[in-house]
Amino acid sequence: SISTSAAEADAKELQREQRARSALRERFLRCLLTMTNKKVQFHMHEKVDVEATFGASDIDVLNFQVSDLHTPIGVQKEALIRCQDVISFTFDM
Amino acid sequence: QRGWLHSGPLLWLQYVDKNVKLKVGKHEEHRGWLLTVDPVSASVVLVNFREDGASVRVVMGHAVEDVEVLQESDPETAERLRLFLLPPTTSSLDP
Numbered sequence: 001s002i003s004t005s006a007a008e009a010d011a012k013e014l015q016r017e018q019r020a021r022s023a024l025r026e027r028f029l030r031c032l033l034t035m036t037n038k039k040v041q042f043h044m045h046e047k048v049d050v051e052a053t054f055g056a057s058d059i060d061v062l063n064f065q066v067s068d069l070h071t072p073i074g075v076q077k078e079a080l081i082r083c084q085d086v087i088s089f090t091f092d093m
Numbered sequence: 094q095r096g097w098l099h100s101g102p103l104l105w106l107q108y109v110d111k112n113v114k115l116k117v118g119k120h121e122e123h124r125g126w127l128l129t130v131d132p133v134s135a136s137v138v139l140v141n142f143r144e145d146g147a148s149v150r151v152v153m154g155h156a157v158e159d160v161e162v163l164q165e166s167d168p169e170t171a172e173r174l175r176l177f178l179l180p181p182t183t184s185s186l187d188p
Binding site: 059 | 152
């Protein structure tokens, strides 16, 4: 019937989407792994740039854990950076 | 047009390995080879190769305004990007 073939098409589409999602996510996680212990420059709103040593990200990419965060008012030994406050960040390989 | 955040993995995947121009906010623009898009945060990873390595820029998904393809992927660059992600511990066992 039409409804079963539509359901099958939906399942196929979902499978394709999940495969794409996992390929993209694996690459991103490997990228985060590469960043561990590297010096990273964070570019925030209002043209604020800060440098820190990258530690980890939570799974939802809401916060980054960093060390030696260089801020205009001093160096913070350990810190969490809210990803909402970040526009982009850069590092060298 | 749907926003970048809601484009979805099938659309994001189409940009992988391509050279793109990213519009960020109103005044910023970044170019590079697109390594991946995080499907959770829609953040984009751009790679620019240099003689002695590469520079990487990750643009948070919420800041991406627009993505434009400048150059299609080619096998050589795709392979370079793939190798870029491999863990450095594996070495060849050939004698």
